[in-house]
Every structure is written in structure tokens, then in C-alpha cells.
Amino acid sequence: MTTINDVARRAGVSAATVSRVMNDTKPVSPELRQRVLRVMDEMDYRPNLLAGSLRRRVTHTIGLIVPDTTNPFFGELAKSVEDVGFQNGYNVILCNSDYNLERERSYIMVLKAKQVDGLIFIPGSSRTDHVSDLLESWQGSVVTADRLTPELKADSVVANNRAGGRMAALHLLGLGHRYIGCIERPEHLAHIEDRLTGFREILRQGSVEVPKELCVRGGFRLEDGVRAGRALLTLPDRPTAIFAYNDIMAIGALQAAKELHVRVPDDLAIVGFDDIPMASYLTPALTTIRLPKYRIGALAAEILLGRVRGEIEGPQHHEVLEVELIVRGSSDPSFAPKYADY
Numbered sequence: 001m002t003t004i005n006d007v008a009r010r011a012g013v014s015a016a017t018v019s020r021v022m023n024d025t026k027p028v029s030p031e032l033r034q035r036v037l038r039v040m041d042e043m044d045y046r047p048n049l050l051a052g053s054l055r056r057r058v059t060h061t062i063g064l065i066v067p068d069t070t071n072p073f074f075g076e077l078a079k080s081v082e083d084v085g086f087q088n089g090y091n092v093i094l095c096n097s098d099y100n101l102e103r104e105r106s107y108i109m110v111l112k113a114k115q116v117d118g119l120i121f122i123p124g125s126s127r128t129d130h131v132s133d134l135l136e137s138w139q140g141s142v143v144t145a146d147r148l149t150p151e152l153k154a155d156s157v158v159a160n161n162r163a164g165g166r167m168a169a170l171h172l173l174g175l176g177h178r179y180i181g182c183i184e185r186p187e188h189l190a191h192i193e194d195r196l197t198g199f200r201e202i203l204r205q206g207s208v209e210v211p212k213e214l215c216v217r218g219g220f221r222l223e224d225g226v227r228a229g230r231a232l233l234t235l236p237d238r239p240t241a242i243f244a245y246n247d248i249m250a251i252g253a254l255q256a257a258k259e260l261h262v263r264v265p266d267d268l269a270i271v272g273f274d275d276i277p278m279a280s281y282l283t284p285a286l287t288t289i290r291l292p293k294y295r296i297g298a299l300a301a302e303i304l305l306g307r308v309r310g311e312i313e314g315p316q317h318h319e320v321l322e323v324e325l326i327v328r329g330s331s332d333p334s335f336a337p338k339y340a341d342y
């Protein structure tokens with residue numbers, strides 16, 4: 001039977017180092033960790049980690065709650081959390097709350113019962129009172145990602161949404177648009193509100209207002225974007241541009257434009273938010289604000305593991321990552337394929 005000493009000998013490290021890698025009791029460099037894990041695998045060394053972790057109450061698992069697994073934005077973010085977890089010997093339990101508060105509460109209870117070492121939480125609403133009691137007594141750590149939850153005492157990693165809204169407005173004003181429609185958030189979500197606030201700020205500086213009738217409520221699904229797009233494009237006086245609160249809504253609006261024979265970008269410019277992978281594969285490709293999705297998740301995971309291992313201590317970290325305007329054919333004719341190309 002293979003023992004810890006056999007693994008240590010083959011990996012050229014001490015048994016204590018192998019134990020650190022297995023139990024995550026002290027920091028070990030990523031290269032050393034990989035080497036030890038590889039040798040454990042080669043030698044088929046399978047210690048009873050559960051028994052050990054039960055004694056120390058460490059499970060090497062972290063929870064990740066996202067509001068919507070159908071939105072590719074959260075797919076990329078989840079991948080980055082999983083990548084960082086994997087590199088550090090942690091498994092990730094992914095839960096999809098579906099923007100449902102009851103489900104959020106129930107998942108937090110489940111994750112606590114499973115004694116995960118920490119949680120990355122992306123709340124589905126700006127409300128957190130339904131989970132604050134559970135999170136307050138959390139034994140590990142909690143990091144909120146993508147959106148701020150000031151009432152929770154948690155580290156956070158978010159994007160500069162307001163700056164993104166400003167960039168979108170500057171872009172559309174620069175292209176000469178003055179009569180612009182918006183597809184808004186479906187319900188109150190502060191980070192999305194920030195996008196619209198930034199957008200309106202810049203429009204106002206150009207003496208442009210978004211009239212009430214040009215602001216329609218979106219949803220979370222593609223069909224909500226189609227519905228919102230139709231509503232805007234069938235107005236007697238339709239807008240020359242649409243700013244959508246995310247790419248899913250923008251793609252829906254693009255589809256509505258196709259149905260109604262409104263040419264994009266000649267008759268209508270569309271700008272989204274997120275830069276999900278499919279945005280660059282559409283015809284025309286979607287102009288959007290690129291959120292650093294991968295970095296948001298990776299940094300959230302790094303902070304969480306830092307807390308869990310005691311490498312990060314002290315006051316909460318609040319990281320704000322910058323966004324970028326990506327101009328493509330849905331707004332700018334010089335980037336769009338000619339209709340003759342179809």
C-alpha cells in the first residue's frame with residue numbers, strides 16, 4: 001500500500017509538504033502543489049481526506065451561487081472560479097438560484113450543511129435581508145461578485161458599470177444619435193441601474209434625454225429582449241439607437257429588428273453590455289461593453305481562498321474592475337458587413 005512517505009520520496013519533498021497539499025494547512029507554491037498532486041495520482045494514493053477534513057472541519061469545497069446559468073456571462077464567471085479552485089485543490093459546488101430569493105436561501109442552507117469552506121455569492125436581487133442571518137453566522141468567508149451588497153459584511157469584486165454606461169453613451173452620441181431607446185433591467189438591480197445612470201449622465205451633457213416612452217423594461221431571457229425590441233421598434237416615432245442593459249437583451253433587439261425589416265446599423269444602432277462570446281459571431285456583430293467576467297470570478301476566488309487559508313486578514317476588500325467599449329458592426333457601419341455580402 002502506498003504511504004505518504006512513498007509519495008514524498010517520489011515527489012522529492014517532505015511528508016509534511018505532502019500533508020500540507022492534501023490538507024491545505026499552510027501555503028504551498030502552485031508548482032509544488034501540482035507536482036505533489038501529479039505524483040499522488042501516478043501512485044494512485046487516495047488518503048481518506050474526508051476523515052481528515054471532518055476532524056479539522058475543512059472540506060476543500062467552496063460554493064458558488066449564480067442567478068442564471070442560461071446567461072453565458074455567468075458561465076464564463078463560473079469557469080474562472082472553478083479554474084482557480086482546481087489549481088488550488090478545491091472543488092466548486094455550483095448552484096443556480098434562478099433569481100429566486102427562496103432558492104437562494106435554500107442553497108445557502110444546503111452549502112452550510114455541506115460545510116463548504118467559503119462562498120462566492122452573486123445575488124439575484126439588490127435585497128439580501130432574506131439571507132443576512134445565514135451569512136452573518138457563516139463560519140468560512142463570503143465574497144460577493146459582480147454586484148455590491150453593502151448590508152453584507154463581505155469582500156466584493158465588481159465592475160465599473162457606471163463607466164460602461166458612459167462609454168456607450170459617448171459612442172452613440174459620437175455616431176450622431178440623439179433619439180435613443182433603452183432596454184432597462186427587469187427589476188431593481190443596483191449595478192444595472194448604475195449602467196443606465198452613467199448612460200444618462202453623458203447624454204444629458206449632450207443635452208439629450210431618454211423620453212419615458214423610449215425606456216422599456218427587459219427581462220432575463222432572449223425572448224424578453226425580442227419583446228422589448230419590438231415594443232421600441234413599433235413606436236410611431238422609433239429610436240435610431242438602442243442601449244440594452246446586457247447582451248441577451250441586445251441580441252433579442254437585433255432579432256426584433258430583423259423581423260421588422262429594420263436594418264442594423266443603417267437604420268438602427270444597437271449596443272449591449274457584457275461581451276458574451278457569441279456577441280462577436282452575430283451578423284452584424286454586437287457592439288458592447290466588455291465586462292472582465294473571467295477576472296471577476298478569478299479574483300473573487302483568489303480572495304476567498306486567501307481568507308479561508310488565513311493568508312488574507314483584516315478589513316474587507318472591495319475591488320472595482322474597469323470595463324471597455326468594443327465597437328462592432330451593430331452600431332458602426334464601417335465595421336458592418338454590406339447587405340450585398342449576405
Ligand code: RIB
Binds near residue numbers: 071073191245274
Ligand atoms: O443580471 C444579469 C446581468 O448581470 C448579466 O448579463 C451581467 O451583465 C451581470 O452583471
